[in-house]
Amino acid sequence: MRFICPFAAGGPTDVAARLVADGMTNALPQRVIVENRTGSGVVVGTEAVAKSARDGYTVLYSTVAHAVLRPLFANLNFNPVSDFQPVALVGTIPMLLMVNNDVPAKDLQQLVAMFRSKPGQYNYGSSGAGGAVHLATELFLKQAGDLKVNHIPYRGSAPAIPDLLNGNLTMFLNVASDGITSVQRGTTRALAVSSAQRLPQLPDVPTFAEAGLPGYEAYTWHMLFVPAGTPDAIVTQLNQAVNKAMRQPGVTQRFTDMSIQPNAESTPASAAAWLKAEMEKWEPLVRASGITAQ
Incomplete structure (x- = not known):
């Protein structure tokens, strides 16, 4: 099984992807490897997964970057929503x-x-x-x-x-x-x-709400996707394997050490709801601000 990570090797997203991949290897019959495929932001790696077989053997490990593909890139060869099935939200930062x-x-x-x-x-x-x-x-x-x-x-x-x-x-x-x-x-x-609670590593630093800006929260996050049309049984199996990986003490501790808030209770439905909310939050901001990809 391949995790396509559209970020550079050695970066924080890649490190987290490899932790999850190792954890899932312990929960599945297959070995999970990470393949870094970068280019045009996350477009190249994301497109590769969108066009891959619907057999559960090619998985996208991406971030909030997925939620702003539509306003940032006018001529995508895939649809970030209809071409993907979220599997699990594994952590927020x-x-x-x-x-x-x-x-x-x-x-x-x-x-x-x-x-x-x-x-x-x-x-x-x-x-x-x-x-x-x-x-x-x-x-x-x-x-x-x-x-x-x-x-x-x-x-x-x-x-x-x-x-x-x-x-x-x-x-x-x-x-x-x-x-x-x-x-x-x-x-x-x-x-x-920018989280709803203070960080345990910095207990004296207030949240934005505590500091006088109620309603402000912002995260980057890590999510697993498979191509749309992947059989439900495979999606369920992958989701269970991800959650099992996220419950492993070594994975949980490493995520916490990296200031990633781990999630071992995600479902495909809750991941899809999170993605929808994030797109509704960020897409209008990108368009209104005139932000473009570089």
């Missing part, structure tokens, strides 16, 4: 609103006031145009009052951190798995976390 240590704002409300006082005078970074970090930041700026802050995209999170440290960036709403270490070391400050 909240984000940390991080600022440079020299930023005078000590909490979220002070940061919002600072941005409002000087529109267009500050910068924020993202791990790429149209990615989860970019979308989450635009949602924050919109919900906080259509704040005007300049976007600087990077090729991943790692290159953005030095510019946050040296002050070229004022703010970086980074995925928690990438941002926790710098906050714990004190090289950056976190003003809020």
